[in-house]
Amino acid sequence: MAEVQTIHDVACGFCGLGCDDLTVEVEGRQVRATAPVCPEAARLLRRLDTADPMARVAGEVNSQADAAKAAHHILAAARAPLIGGLGVDMAGAGAAVDLAIRFGGVLDHYASEGLFRNYAAAQRTGWLSTTLAEVRNRCDVLLVVGDDPSATWGRLFERLFPATPLFAGANRRVIFLGGAPGEKASAQLAGANVVHHATTDAVAALEALGSLTAGRRPPGGSFGGIDADTLAGLAEELRNAHYAVVTWNAADLGDGDLVAERATALVDTLNVTTRAGVFPLGGRDNIIGVNQLLLWRLGYPLRTAVRGQTSSHDGTLFATEAALADADVLVWISAFRPEPPPDFGGKIIALAHPETVFDKEPDVFIPVGTPGVDHAGTVFRMDSIVSLPLGALRVATLPSVAEAVRRIAEG
Structure with a gap:
């Protein structure tokens, strides 16, 4: 043993x-x-001491080398590849960009919808964003818009509201505007004053709140199902805060771009007399790092097409769902979790977590190791500030995404 x-x-x-x-x-x-x-x-993180699956070509077990050659031949003949999923560390993201430069293709992360809803607001108005460390140590009033985010980020409030912040006082307050806090959030916020306001329309409530914070009372008795006087009291709390922060998860909000826009306007108003910031939630499977890398390498974010020596960006046309309609090959990359590829009628090359269950057998399946488990890597935190080194926990028997892509490129 x-x-x-x-x-x-x-x-x-x-x-x-x-x-x-x-x-x-x-x-x-x-x-x-x-x-x-x-x-x-x-x-x-959990792994059992079991044999990793072998690479497969057309459902038949093959060596990694033969699978890489098969993938190379498919890409060499491709007209419009989509390199999607992109749940990778920074080295894997760089290799994916190299692959797009070599064979052409659209680059998009499977979790980019929330990112681009936030981008839509930032492009229209700009915003004053804050960091996890600033929220943790300075925020005294946190406004949470939408459902309880701890269902997705299990330790969020533990990280944001420690027992002993560096600068914030003892009377820290968290206001949920939307869904009620669950047991997990309530336990992590035991040392804070927690208030919940249910709303049927977060955009309307935020818009009214922004007007009230600016000293303008809009006509009407309630907004988004919240009494105007209640919102006026909330506006006063925000104005009196030393450091107010508004946070939301755009991916879970159908009108996430409008929520982001109203939250940004509210923070702009507050910053005339006090200090405030927005803290948009996201970051799943290193989407922030992958997006950063595309900006560095190509000058564009995700949802960018590389063709020949040029690249072009379109946040709608090159979103995964839209790009699949024109693609003939899908290169699906998901190293952090067994996320299956979307439904697609063309050829599929999957560089995927070994536990991935496919609805349709890929034309080529190359199982890859997980960054932070099978090999070292680097990812970015959700606030784009900190790059985080991941260490290997065991001896790898599967290649990293970067290694697998290099073999495909070499053919």
């Missing part, structure tokens, strides 16, 4: 929060997180 090795201060790259205080036990090839850990990290 292998000796159990306990590793402390392990960094997690799955949700974008960038927690780097996990304790993990490794026994041979088995990996299990102990504490402190959220359910998602516990599930995605």
Whole structure:
């Protein structure tokens, strides 16, 4: 029996929060997180001592080398590839861009919808954003718009509201405008004053709140199902705050771009007399890092097409769902989790988590290792400020995405 090795201060790259205080036990090839850990990290870090799947071509087991050659031939004949998923570390993202430069193709992350809803607001008005550290240490009033985000980011309020912030006072306040806080959020916010206002229309409530904060009372008795006097009291709280922050998850809000726009306008008003910022939530599977890398390499964010020596960006036309309508090959990359590719009638090359279950057998399947488990890597935190190094927890038997892509390019 292998000796159990306990590793402390392990960094997690799955949700974008960038927690780097996990304790993990490794026994041979088995990996299990102990504490402190959220359910998602516990599930995605866990590994059993079982054999990894082999590469497959047209459903038949093949060597990694032969699978890479098959993928090369498919891409060489492709007219309009889509390189999607893009759940990769920074090295894998760089390799994906190299692949697009070599064979052409559209580049998009599977979780980019929320990012581009936020972009729509930022492009129209700009915004004053803050960081996780600023919220953690300075924010005294946090306005949470939409459903309780701790369902997605299990340790969010633990990270944002520590017992002893550096600068914020003792009377910290969290206002939920939308869904009620669940048990997890309530437990993590036990030291804060928590208030919940249910709303049927977050955009209308935020717009009225912005007007009231600016000293203008809009006509009407309620907005989004919230009494005008209640919103007026909330506006007064925000004006009196030392550092107010508005946060939301655009991916879960159908009108997320409008929520982002109204939140930005509210923060702009507050900054005339006090200090405030927006803290948009996101960051799943290193989407922030991948987006940063495309900006560095190509001058455009995700949803960019590379053809020949030129690249062009269109946030609508080159979104995965739209790009699939024109694509003949889908290169699906998902190293962090067993996220299956979308329904697609063309050829599929999957560089995917070994536990991925496919609705349709890919033309080429190359199982890849997970950054932070099978190999080292780097990811970006959701606030775009911190790049987080991930360490290997066990001896790898699968290639990284960067290695697999290099083999495909070489043919």
